Amino acid sequence: MSEAKGRADALSATALLNCLIREVAGTEPRPDPDHTVHRLPATGRLLRVRAGRRPTEPCVRTDGGWLPLTFEALVALTADELGRRTGVTNRAVVGEMTASRDVVAALQDARASASPPEDPYLRSEQALLAGHRYHPAPKARGAGVPESWLPYAPEAYARFPLELLGVRADVVAEDGDLSLLDALGTGAPDGYLLLPVHPWELDLLGEQPAFRDGRLLRLGASAPSAGPAVATSSVRTVYLPDADLFCKFSLDVQITNGNRRLELRDLLWLRTIADLLAPVFDPLPTATFLADRGYRTADLGGQLAYEGFAVIAREGLRPHLLPGVTPLLAAGVAEGFPGNPIDGLTAEGALAWWRHYLDRLVPPVLHAWRAHGLVLECHLQNVLVGVDADGLPAQVVFRDHEGIRIVAARHRGLLDRHGPRGPAPALDAEHGWERLVYCLVTNNLSEIAGALTDRHPELTGELWSLARSAFAAYAAEHGGAEEVSALLGSPHVPAKTNLLLRWLDVAGADARYVPMPNPLRRG
DSSP states (O other), X not given: OOHHHHHHHHHHHHHHHHHHHHHTOEEEEEEETTEEEEEOTTTOOEEEEEOSSSOEEEEEEETTEEEEOOHHHHHHHHHHHHHHHHXXXXXXXHHHHHHHHHHHHHHHHHHHTSOOOSSHXXXXXXXXSSOOTTOSSTTOBTBOOHHHHGGGOGGGTOEEOOEEEEEEGGGEEEEEOOGGGGGGSSOOOTTEEEEEEOHHHHHHHOOOHHHHHTSXXXXXXXXXXXXXXXXXXXXXXXXXXXXXXXXXEOEEEEETTEEEOOOHHHHHTHHHHHHHHTTTTTTOTTEEEXXXXXXXXXXXXXXXXXXXXXXXXXXXXXXXXXXXXXXXXXXXXXXXXXXXXXTTOOHHHHHHHXXXXXXXXXXXXXXXXXXXXXXXXXXXXXXXXXXXXXXXXXXXXXXXXXXXXXXXXXXXXXXXXXXXGOSOSEEOHHHHHHHHHIIIIIIIIHHHHHXXXXXXXXXXHHHXXXXXXXXXXXXXXXXXXXXXXXXXXXXXXXXEOHXXXXXXXXXXXXXXXXXXXXXXXXX
Protein backbone atom coordinates (compact mmCIF):
# COMPACT_ATOMS: atom_id res chain seq x y z
CA MET A 1 0.00 0.00 0.00
CA SER A 2 1.32 3.45 -0.91
CA GLU A 3 1.96 5.94 1.88
CA ALA A 4 -0.64 8.34 0.42
CA LYS A 5 -3.33 5.64 0.25
CA GLY A 6 -2.50 4.39 3.74
CA ARG A 7 -2.88 7.87 5.20
CA ALA A 8 -6.03 8.48 3.14
CA ASP A 9 -7.50 5.23 4.50
CA ALA A 10 -6.69 6.26 8.07
CA LEU A 11 -8.10 9.79 7.77
CA SER A 12 -11.25 8.57 6.04
CA ALA A 13 -11.77 5.76 8.55
CA THR A 14 -11.51 8.23 11.44
CA ALA A 15 -14.27 10.43 10.00
CA LEU A 16 -16.52 7.42 9.41
CA LEU A 17 -15.83 6.05 12.90
CA ASN A 18 -16.69 9.41 14.42
CA CYS A 19 -20.04 9.30 12.63
CA LEU A 20 -20.79 5.72 13.62
CA ILE A 21 -19.90 6.27 17.26
CA ARG A 22 -21.80 9.55 17.56
CA GLU A 23 -24.93 8.73 15.55
CA VAL A 24 -25.48 4.98 15.62
CA ALA A 25 -23.53 2.93 18.11
CA GLY A 26 -24.03 2.28 21.78
CA THR A 27 -21.08 2.27 24.16
CA GLU A 28 -19.96 -0.90 25.93
CA PRO A 29 -17.63 -1.20 28.94
CA ARG A 30 -14.03 -0.27 28.11
CA PRO A 31 -11.73 -3.26 27.80
CA ASP A 32 -8.64 -1.20 28.67
CA PRO A 33 -7.59 2.48 28.95
CA ASP A 34 -6.49 2.67 25.30
CA HIS A 35 -9.63 1.35 23.58
CA THR A 36 -13.39 1.79 23.52
CA VAL A 37 -15.99 -0.74 22.38
CA HIS A 38 -19.27 0.13 20.68
CA ARG A 39 -22.25 -2.02 19.77
CA LEU A 40 -23.93 -1.51 16.42
CA PRO A 41 -27.56 -2.14 17.38
CA ALA A 42 -29.07 -3.25 14.07
CA THR A 43 -26.49 -5.97 13.40
CA GLY A 44 -25.38 -6.58 16.99
CA ARG A 45 -21.73 -6.35 16.00
CA LEU A 46 -19.11 -5.07 18.42
CA LEU A 47 -16.69 -2.45 17.12
CA ARG A 48 -13.44 -1.66 18.94
CA VAL A 49 -11.32 1.42 18.27
CA ARG A 50 -8.26 3.02 19.74
CA ALA A 51 -9.73 5.80 21.86
CA GLY A 52 -9.22 9.52 21.38
CA ARG A 53 -10.53 12.53 19.55
CA ARG A 54 -9.50 10.82 16.32
CA PRO A 55 -10.44 7.12 16.74
CA THR A 56 -8.24 4.69 14.80
CA GLU A 57 -7.53 0.98 14.37
CA PRO A 58 -11.13 -0.28 13.95
CA CYS A 59 -11.70 -3.95 14.72
CA VAL A 60 -14.85 -6.06 14.68
CA ARG A 61 -15.45 -8.89 17.13
CA THR A 62 -15.44 -12.37 15.64
CA ASP A 63 -15.37 -15.87 17.11
CA GLY A 64 -11.61 -15.77 16.72
CA GLY A 65 -11.14 -12.42 18.45
CA TRP A 66 -10.81 -8.84 17.25
CA LEU A 67 -10.46 -8.67 13.46
CA PRO A 68 -8.84 -5.48 12.08
CA LEU A 69 -10.96 -3.71 9.48
CA THR A 70 -9.65 -2.22 6.27
CA PHE A 71 -11.31 0.99 5.15
CA GLU A 72 -13.33 -0.95 2.56
CA ALA A 73 -14.46 -3.42 5.22
CA LEU A 74 -15.47 -0.55 7.52
CA VAL A 75 -17.55 0.97 4.72
CA ALA A 76 -19.23 -2.40 4.10
CA LEU A 77 -19.93 -2.83 7.82
CA THR A 78 -21.44 0.69 7.94
CA ALA A 79 -23.64 0.04 4.92
CA ASP A 80 -24.90 -3.22 6.40
CA GLU A 81 -25.70 -1.55 9.73
CA LEU A 82 -27.50 1.40 8.16
CA GLY A 83 -29.37 -0.76 5.67
CA ARG A 84 -30.79 -2.91 8.45
CA ARG A 85 -31.47 0.10 10.69
CA THR A 86 -33.30 2.21 8.10
CA GLY A 87 -34.54 -0.32 5.54
CA VAL A 88 -32.80 1.82 2.91
CA THR A 89 -30.00 0.78 0.59
CA ASN A 90 -27.85 3.68 -0.59
CA ARG A 91 -25.10 2.64 -2.97
CA ALA A 92 -24.49 6.26 -3.92
CA VAL A 93 -23.34 7.13 -0.40
CA VAL A 94 -21.16 4.01 -0.28
CA GLY A 95 -19.56 5.31 -3.46
CA GLU A 96 -19.13 8.77 -1.92
CA MET A 97 -17.25 7.31 1.06
CA THR A 98 -14.80 5.50 -1.19
CA ALA A 99 -14.52 8.46 -3.55
CA SER A 100 -13.75 10.76 -0.62
CA ARG A 101 -10.89 8.46 0.40
CA ASP A 102 -9.57 8.51 -3.18
CA VAL A 103 -9.74 12.31 -3.22
CA VAL A 104 -7.66 12.49 -0.02
CA ALA A 105 -5.03 10.26 -1.63
CA ALA A 106 -4.98 12.42 -4.77
CA LEU A 107 -4.73 15.57 -2.69
CA GLN A 108 -1.73 14.20 -0.82
CA ASP A 109 0.04 13.45 -4.07
CA ALA A 110 -0.73 16.94 -5.34
CA ARG A 111 0.45 18.61 -2.11
CA ALA A 112 3.75 16.75 -2.31
CA SER A 113 4.69 18.64 -5.48
CA ALA A 114 3.12 22.02 -4.64
CA SER A 115 4.15 24.82 -2.32
CA PRO A 116 1.82 26.04 0.43
CA PRO A 117 1.07 29.76 0.54
CA GLU A 118 3.44 32.02 2.42
CA ASP A 119 0.52 33.97 3.90
CA PRO A 120 -0.52 32.24 7.17
CA TYR A 121 -4.16 33.12 6.54
CA LEU A 122 -4.15 31.33 3.20
CA ARG A 123 -2.24 28.41 4.71
CA SER A 124 -4.99 28.06 7.33
CA GLU A 125 -7.72 28.14 4.65
CA GLN A 126 -5.96 25.44 2.61
CA ALA A 127 -4.99 23.18 5.52
CA LEU A 128 -8.06 20.95 5.67
CA LEU A 129 -6.79 17.76 4.07
CA ALA A 130 -9.06 15.60 6.23
CA GLY A 131 -12.07 17.90 5.99
CA HIS A 132 -15.11 17.67 8.24
CA ARG A 133 -14.16 15.16 10.94
CA TYR A 134 -17.78 14.11 11.53
CA HIS A 135 -18.88 13.46 7.96
CA PRO A 136 -18.78 10.09 6.17
CA ALA A 137 -17.50 11.53 2.87
CA PRO A 138 -15.91 14.88 3.72
CA LYS A 139 -13.77 15.16 0.60
CA ALA A 140 -15.96 13.76 -2.16
CA ARG A 141 -15.84 15.97 -5.25
CA GLY A 142 -18.69 14.69 -7.39
CA ALA A 143 -18.10 12.27 -10.23
CA GLY A 144 -15.19 14.08 -11.91
CA VAL A 145 -11.71 12.66 -12.43
CA PRO A 146 -8.95 14.37 -10.42
CA GLU A 147 -7.82 16.37 -13.42
CA SER A 148 -11.21 18.13 -13.44
CA TRP A 149 -11.08 19.35 -9.83
CA LEU A 150 -7.45 19.38 -8.65
CA PRO A 151 -6.71 22.77 -10.31
CA TYR A 152 -9.37 24.29 -8.01
CA ALA A 153 -8.75 22.31 -4.80
CA PRO A 154 -7.81 24.41 -1.77
CA GLU A 155 -6.13 21.39 -0.19
CA ALA A 156 -3.78 21.27 -3.21
CA TYR A 157 -2.94 24.97 -2.71
CA ALA A 158 -4.92 25.99 -5.78
CA ARG A 159 -4.83 29.52 -7.18
CA PHE A 160 -6.11 30.47 -10.63
CA PRO A 161 -7.61 33.36 -12.65
CA LEU A 162 -11.36 33.69 -12.81
CA GLU A 163 -13.27 33.55 -16.07
CA LEU A 164 -14.97 36.79 -17.02
CA LEU A 165 -18.18 36.99 -18.98
CA GLY A 166 -20.10 39.91 -20.38
CA VAL A 167 -23.84 39.73 -19.68
CA ARG A 168 -26.15 41.71 -21.92
CA ALA A 169 -27.84 44.36 -19.83
CA ASP A 170 -31.39 43.19 -20.55
CA VAL A 171 -30.68 39.75 -19.01
CA VAL A 172 -28.67 40.90 -16.00
CA ALA A 173 -30.21 40.04 -12.63
CA GLU A 174 -28.58 41.60 -9.59
CA ASP A 175 -29.17 43.08 -6.19
CA GLY A 176 -26.98 45.07 -3.85
CA ASP A 177 -23.66 46.85 -4.30
CA LEU A 178 -21.55 45.10 -6.95
CA SER A 179 -18.81 47.75 -7.16
CA LEU A 180 -16.37 45.29 -5.57
CA LEU A 181 -16.39 43.35 -8.85
CA ASP A 182 -14.96 46.30 -10.76
CA ALA A 183 -11.43 45.32 -9.74
CA LEU A 184 -11.64 42.07 -11.69
CA GLY A 185 -11.50 43.47 -15.21
CA THR A 186 -11.23 46.55 -17.36
CA GLY A 187 -14.95 46.49 -18.05
CA ALA A 188 -17.43 44.88 -20.40
CA PRO A 189 -18.43 46.20 -23.85
CA ASP A 190 -21.18 48.78 -24.09
CA GLY A 191 -24.53 47.24 -23.24
CA TYR A 192 -22.95 44.48 -21.12
CA LEU A 193 -22.00 44.06 -17.46
CA LEU A 194 -19.06 42.13 -16.10
CA LEU A 195 -19.75 38.72 -14.57
CA PRO A 196 -16.94 36.63 -13.03
CA VAL A 197 -17.45 32.86 -13.07
CA HIS A 198 -15.57 30.03 -11.41
CA PRO A 199 -13.82 28.17 -14.27
CA TRP A 200 -14.86 24.78 -12.89
CA GLU A 201 -18.52 25.84 -12.81
CA LEU A 202 -18.25 27.19 -16.35
CA ASP A 203 -17.08 23.74 -17.46
CA LEU A 204 -19.91 22.08 -15.54
CA LEU A 205 -22.55 24.34 -17.10
CA GLY A 206 -21.41 23.39 -20.57
CA GLU A 207 -22.03 25.31 -23.78
CA GLN A 208 -25.05 27.57 -23.31
CA PRO A 209 -27.21 28.92 -26.18
CA ALA A 210 -26.69 32.39 -24.71
CA PHE A 211 -23.08 32.34 -25.96
CA ARG A 212 -24.34 31.84 -29.51
CA ASP A 213 -27.04 34.51 -29.49
CA GLY A 214 -24.97 37.22 -27.82
CA ARG A 215 -26.59 37.34 -24.40
CA LEU A 216 -23.27 36.14 -22.96
CA LEU A 217 -19.77 37.00 -24.14
CA ARG A 218 -16.49 35.38 -23.14
CA LEU A 219 -14.09 38.13 -22.05
CA GLY A 220 -11.16 35.97 -20.97
CA ALA A 221 -9.43 35.74 -17.60
CA SER A 222 -9.63 38.21 -14.74
CA ALA A 223 -7.24 41.16 -14.89
CA PRO A 224 -3.63 40.54 -13.77
CA SER A 225 -3.98 43.54 -11.47
CA ALA A 226 -6.67 41.66 -9.53
CA GLY A 227 -4.21 38.86 -8.86
CA PRO A 228 -5.04 35.15 -8.75
CA ALA A 229 -8.08 33.75 -6.98
CA VAL A 230 -7.11 31.50 -4.07
CA ALA A 231 -9.42 28.60 -3.28
CA THR A 232 -10.67 28.75 0.31
CA SER A 233 -11.86 25.90 2.53
CA SER A 234 -15.41 25.86 1.12
CA VAL A 235 -14.01 25.15 -2.40
CA ARG A 236 -16.56 27.36 -4.18
CA THR A 237 -15.56 30.61 -2.43
CA VAL A 238 -12.30 32.19 -3.52
CA TYR A 239 -10.24 35.05 -2.11
CA LEU A 240 -8.38 37.53 -4.28
CA PRO A 241 -5.72 38.94 -1.93
CA ASP A 242 -4.54 41.67 -4.31
CA ALA A 243 -8.09 42.99 -4.75
CA ASP A 244 -9.05 42.08 -1.15
CA LEU A 245 -12.29 40.54 -2.36
CA PHE A 246 -14.11 37.25 -1.80
CA CYS A 247 -16.28 35.79 -4.55
CA LYS A 248 -18.73 33.03 -3.71
CA PHE A 249 -19.82 31.01 -6.73
CA SER A 250 -22.18 28.26 -7.60
CA LEU A 251 -20.54 24.88 -7.97
CA ASP A 252 -22.73 22.07 -9.25
CA VAL A 253 -20.87 19.43 -7.27
CA GLN A 254 -21.94 17.34 -4.29
CA ILE A 255 -19.68 18.41 -1.40
CA THR A 256 -20.56 17.02 2.05
CA ASN A 257 -24.35 17.35 2.39
CA GLY A 258 -25.43 19.13 -0.74
CA ASN A 259 -24.93 20.41 -4.24
CA ARG A 260 -23.08 23.70 -3.86
CA ARG A 261 -25.11 25.78 -6.27
CA LEU A 262 -26.20 29.20 -5.00
CA GLU A 263 -29.92 28.80 -4.48
CA LEU A 264 -32.39 31.44 -5.61
CA ARG A 265 -34.04 31.62 -2.20
CA ASP A 266 -30.73 32.53 -0.55
CA LEU A 267 -29.88 35.10 -3.20
CA LEU A 268 -33.23 36.83 -2.75
CA TRP A 269 -32.67 37.15 1.01
CA LEU A 270 -29.07 38.31 0.72
CA ARG A 271 -29.63 42.04 1.21
CA THR A 272 -32.22 41.57 3.96
CA ILE A 273 -29.77 39.45 5.91
CA ALA A 274 -27.13 42.15 5.40
CA ASP A 275 -29.51 44.77 6.80
CA LEU A 276 -30.25 42.61 9.84
CA LEU A 277 -26.56 41.98 10.48
CA ALA A 278 -25.44 45.60 10.12
CA PRO A 279 -26.35 46.75 13.68
CA VAL A 280 -25.29 43.52 15.40
CA PHE A 281 -21.58 44.29 15.47
CA ASP A 282 -21.69 48.05 16.13
CA PRO A 283 -21.15 47.65 19.92
CA LEU A 284 -18.65 44.79 19.54
CA PRO A 285 -15.11 46.14 19.06
CA THR A 286 -13.46 42.72 18.74
CA ALA A 287 -15.99 41.04 16.45
CA THR A 288 -17.05 41.77 12.88
CA PHE A 289 -18.82 40.19 9.91
CA LEU A 290 -17.72 40.04 6.27
CA ALA A 291 -20.86 41.24 4.53
CA ASP A 292 -22.09 39.69 1.31
CA ARG A 293 -22.66 42.95 -0.52
CA GLY A 294 -24.75 41.68 -3.41
CA TYR A 295 -25.10 39.18 -6.22
CA ARG A 296 -25.13 39.25 -10.01
CA THR A 297 -26.16 36.60 -12.49
CA ALA A 298 -27.60 36.05 -15.95
CA ASP A 299 -31.37 35.54 -16.21
CA LEU A 300 -31.50 33.31 -19.25
CA GLY A 301 -34.99 31.93 -18.74
CA GLY A 302 -34.41 29.13 -16.26
CA GLN A 303 -33.49 28.65 -12.62
CA LEU A 304 -30.56 26.33 -13.41
CA ALA A 305 -28.66 29.00 -15.34
CA TYR A 306 -29.80 31.79 -12.99
CA GLU A 307 -28.26 29.95 -10.05
CA GLY A 308 -25.34 28.47 -11.95
CA PHE A 309 -23.96 31.78 -13.22
CA ALA A 310 -24.50 33.60 -9.92
CA VAL A 311 -21.68 35.23 -7.99
CA ILE A 312 -21.82 36.85 -4.55
CA ALA A 313 -19.43 39.73 -3.88
CA ARG A 314 -18.16 39.55 -0.30
CA GLU A 315 -16.18 42.21 1.51
CA GLY A 316 -12.47 41.67 1.91
CA LEU A 317 -10.52 41.36 5.13
CA ARG A 318 -8.39 44.46 5.39
CA PRO A 319 -11.07 47.06 6.29
CA HIS A 320 -12.31 44.78 9.09
CA LEU A 321 -9.07 43.80 10.82
CA LEU A 322 -7.76 45.49 13.93
CA PRO A 323 -4.19 46.86 13.64
CA GLY A 324 -1.54 44.18 13.90
CA VAL A 325 -4.01 41.29 13.66
CA THR A 326 -3.46 38.23 11.44
CA PRO A 327 -6.64 36.34 10.48
CA LEU A 328 -6.64 32.54 10.61
CA LEU A 329 -9.41 30.07 9.81
CA ALA A 330 -10.65 28.48 13.02
CA ALA A 331 -10.95 25.12 11.25
CA GLY A 332 -7.28 25.39 10.31
CA VAL A 333 -6.36 26.02 13.94
CA ALA A 334 -8.31 22.90 14.95
CA GLU A 335 -6.79 20.80 12.16
CA GLY A 336 -3.23 22.11 12.25
CA PHE A 337 -0.96 23.91 9.77
CA PRO A 338 2.57 25.38 9.76
CA GLY A 339 2.37 28.54 11.85
CA ASN A 340 -0.58 27.41 13.97
CA PRO A 341 -0.56 29.73 17.00
CA ILE A 342 -1.44 26.95 19.44
CA ASP A 343 1.66 24.92 18.56
CA GLY A 344 4.36 25.07 21.17
CA LEU A 345 2.26 26.70 23.88
CA THR A 346 2.89 25.83 27.49
CA ALA A 347 -0.11 24.70 29.53
CA GLU A 348 -0.39 28.22 30.93
CA GLY A 349 -0.16 29.68 27.44
CA ALA A 350 -2.84 27.30 26.15
CA LEU A 351 -5.22 28.42 28.90
CA ALA A 352 -4.54 32.07 28.07
CA TRP A 353 -5.14 31.40 24.36
CA TRP A 354 -8.44 29.65 25.12
CA ARG A 355 -9.58 32.42 27.46
CA HIS A 356 -8.94 35.05 24.79
CA TYR A 357 -10.77 32.94 22.20
CA LEU A 358 -13.82 32.47 24.43
CA ASP A 359 -14.00 36.16 25.29
CA ARG A 360 -14.11 37.09 21.61
CA LEU A 361 -16.28 34.30 20.20
CA VAL A 362 -19.00 33.57 22.74
CA PRO A 363 -20.41 37.07 23.46
CA PRO A 364 -21.08 38.04 19.81
CA VAL A 365 -22.93 34.79 19.12
CA LEU A 366 -25.11 35.17 22.21
CA HIS A 367 -25.59 38.90 21.49
CA ALA A 368 -26.81 38.23 17.94
CA TRP A 369 -29.27 35.69 19.35
CA ARG A 370 -30.53 37.62 22.34
CA ALA A 371 -30.52 41.21 21.07
CA HIS A 372 -31.26 40.66 17.39
CA GLY A 373 -33.00 37.30 17.00
CA LEU A 374 -30.32 35.96 14.67
CA VAL A 375 -28.50 32.62 14.67
CA LEU A 376 -24.93 32.98 13.43
CA GLU A 377 -23.60 29.86 11.73
CA CYS A 378 -20.45 30.04 13.82
CA HIS A 379 -18.98 26.69 12.88
CA LEU A 380 -15.25 26.30 12.31
CA GLN A 381 -15.26 27.14 8.60
CA ASN A 382 -17.27 30.34 9.08
CA VAL A 383 -15.10 31.86 11.82
CA LEU A 384 -11.75 33.54 11.42
CA VAL A 385 -9.75 34.20 14.54
CA GLY A 386 -7.51 37.25 14.38
CA VAL A 387 -4.35 36.78 16.41
CA ASP A 388 -2.06 39.54 17.65
CA ALA A 389 1.73 39.67 17.51
CA ASP A 390 1.91 37.21 20.42
CA GLY A 391 -0.43 34.74 18.68
CA LEU A 392 -3.31 35.42 21.08
CA PRO A 393 -6.88 35.83 19.78
CA ALA A 394 -7.67 39.54 19.54
CA GLN A 395 -10.66 39.48 17.19
CA VAL A 396 -13.15 37.14 15.52
CA VAL A 397 -14.50 37.58 12.01
CA PHE A 398 -17.72 35.82 11.00
CA ARG A 399 -18.80 35.18 7.42
CA ASP A 400 -21.46 33.71 5.10
CA HIS A 401 -25.02 35.08 4.96
CA GLU A 402 -26.30 31.74 3.68
CA GLY A 403 -25.94 30.10 7.08
CA ILE A 404 -27.69 32.86 9.04
CA ARG A 405 -31.11 31.98 10.46
CA ILE A 406 -33.81 34.39 11.59
CA VAL A 407 -35.79 33.64 14.75
CA ALA A 408 -39.33 33.75 13.36
CA ALA A 409 -41.10 35.07 16.45
CA ARG A 410 -38.68 38.02 16.65
CA HIS A 411 -39.11 39.04 13.00
CA ARG A 412 -42.72 38.19 12.18
CA GLY A 413 -43.40 41.52 10.45
CA LEU A 414 -40.34 41.24 8.24
CA LEU A 415 -41.13 37.65 7.31
CA ASP A 416 -44.72 38.57 6.43
CA ARG A 417 -43.54 41.47 4.24
CA HIS A 418 -41.02 39.34 2.37
CA GLY A 419 -43.10 36.17 2.12
CA PRO A 420 -43.34 36.33 -1.70
CA ARG A 421 -39.58 35.83 -1.92
CA GLY A 422 -40.09 32.18 -1.19
CA PRO A 423 -38.87 30.02 1.70
CA ALA A 424 -37.35 32.22 4.39
CA PRO A 425 -34.17 31.40 6.34
CA ALA A 426 -36.21 31.29 9.54
CA LEU A 427 -36.52 28.92 12.49
CA ASP A 428 -38.64 28.87 15.59
CA ALA A 429 -36.82 29.74 18.80
CA GLU A 430 -36.36 26.14 19.93
CA HIS A 431 -34.74 24.99 16.70
CA GLY A 432 -32.78 28.22 16.36
CA TRP A 433 -31.22 27.71 19.79
CA GLU A 434 -30.50 24.08 18.94
CA ARG A 435 -28.67 25.17 15.77
CA LEU A 436 -26.74 27.83 17.67
CA VAL A 437 -25.60 25.39 20.35
CA TYR A 438 -24.58 22.84 17.73
CA CYS A 439 -22.49 25.34 15.77
CA LEU A 440 -20.96 27.06 18.79
CA VAL A 441 -20.41 24.25 21.29
CA THR A 442 -20.38 20.95 19.40
CA ASN A 443 -18.69 22.06 16.21
CA ASN A 444 -16.52 25.03 17.18
CA LEU A 445 -15.56 25.02 20.85
CA SER A 446 -15.32 21.24 21.17
CA GLU A 447 -12.89 20.99 18.28
CA ILE A 448 -10.72 23.91 19.38
CA ALA A 449 -10.68 22.55 22.93
CA GLY A 450 -9.83 19.14 21.49
CA ALA A 451 -6.86 20.57 19.63
CA LEU A 452 -5.60 22.18 22.84
CA THR A 453 -6.07 19.02 24.90
CA ASP A 454 -4.27 16.97 22.24
CA ARG A 455 -1.28 19.09 23.24
CA HIS A 456 -2.11 19.32 26.97
CA PRO A 457 -4.43 16.46 28.05
CA GLU A 458 -4.36 17.62 31.66
CA LEU A 459 -6.23 20.82 30.77
CA THR A 460 -9.59 19.32 29.72
CA GLY A 461 -11.47 20.14 32.92
CA GLU A 462 -9.97 23.61 33.23
CA LEU A 463 -10.74 24.50 29.61
CA TRP A 464 -14.41 23.71 30.02
CA SER A 465 -14.57 25.43 33.39
CA LEU A 466 -13.39 28.60 31.64
CA ALA A 467 -15.99 28.04 28.92
CA ARG A 468 -18.77 27.75 31.50
CA SER A 469 -17.59 31.00 33.04
CA ALA A 470 -17.67 32.75 29.65
CA PHE A 471 -21.31 31.79 29.08
CA ALA A 472 -22.32 32.64 32.65
CA ALA A 473 -20.52 36.00 32.52
CA TYR A 474 -22.39 37.01 29.39
CA ALA A 475 -25.74 36.06 30.93
CA ALA A 476 -24.97 37.92 34.16
CA GLU A 477 -24.06 41.11 32.31
CA HIS A 478 -26.50 41.08 29.39
CA GLY A 479 -29.40 38.81 30.37
CA GLY A 480 -30.58 35.45 29.12
CA ALA A 481 -29.62 33.78 32.38
CA GLU A 482 -32.42 31.21 32.20
CA GLU A 483 -31.41 30.01 28.73
CA VAL A 484 -27.71 29.91 29.52
CA SER A 485 -28.35 28.20 32.85
CA ALA A 486 -30.39 25.51 31.09
CA LEU A 487 -27.56 24.98 28.62
CA LEU A 488 -24.90 24.73 31.32
CA GLY A 489 -27.02 22.26 33.29
CA SER A 490 -28.15 20.10 30.38
CA PRO A 491 -26.63 16.62 30.20
CA HIS A 492 -26.47 16.85 26.40
CA VAL A 493 -25.83 19.19 23.49
CA PRO A 494 -26.99 18.50 19.91
CA ALA A 495 -24.69 16.84 17.37
CA LYS A 496 -25.55 16.86 13.69
CA THR A 497 -26.23 13.46 12.09
CA ASN A 498 -24.26 13.82 8.87
CA LEU A 499 -24.05 10.07 8.26
CA LEU A 500 -27.79 9.51 8.61
CA LEU A 501 -28.57 12.68 6.63
CA ARG A 502 -26.55 11.39 3.70
CA TRP A 503 -27.83 7.83 3.98
CA LEU A 504 -31.46 8.96 3.95
CA ASP A 505 -30.70 11.65 1.33
CA VAL A 506 -32.03 14.47 3.49
CA ALA A 507 -31.07 18.01 2.47
CA GLY A 508 -28.16 19.34 4.52
CA ALA A 509 -30.17 22.40 5.55
CA ASP A 510 -32.77 20.12 7.18
CA ALA A 511 -30.45 19.20 10.01
CA ARG A 512 -31.22 16.39 12.43
CA TYR A 513 -29.42 16.01 15.73
CA VAL A 514 -28.53 13.36 18.28
CA PRO A 515 -27.58 14.10 21.89
CA MET A 516 -23.90 14.32 22.76
CA PRO A 517 -22.53 14.60 26.33
CA ASN A 518 -22.41 18.27 27.22
CA PRO A 519 -18.81 19.37 27.91
CA LEU A 520 -20.12 22.58 29.50
CA ARG A 521 -21.92 20.71 32.28
CA ARG A 522 -20.09 20.69 35.56
CA GLY A 523 -18.82 17.19 36.23
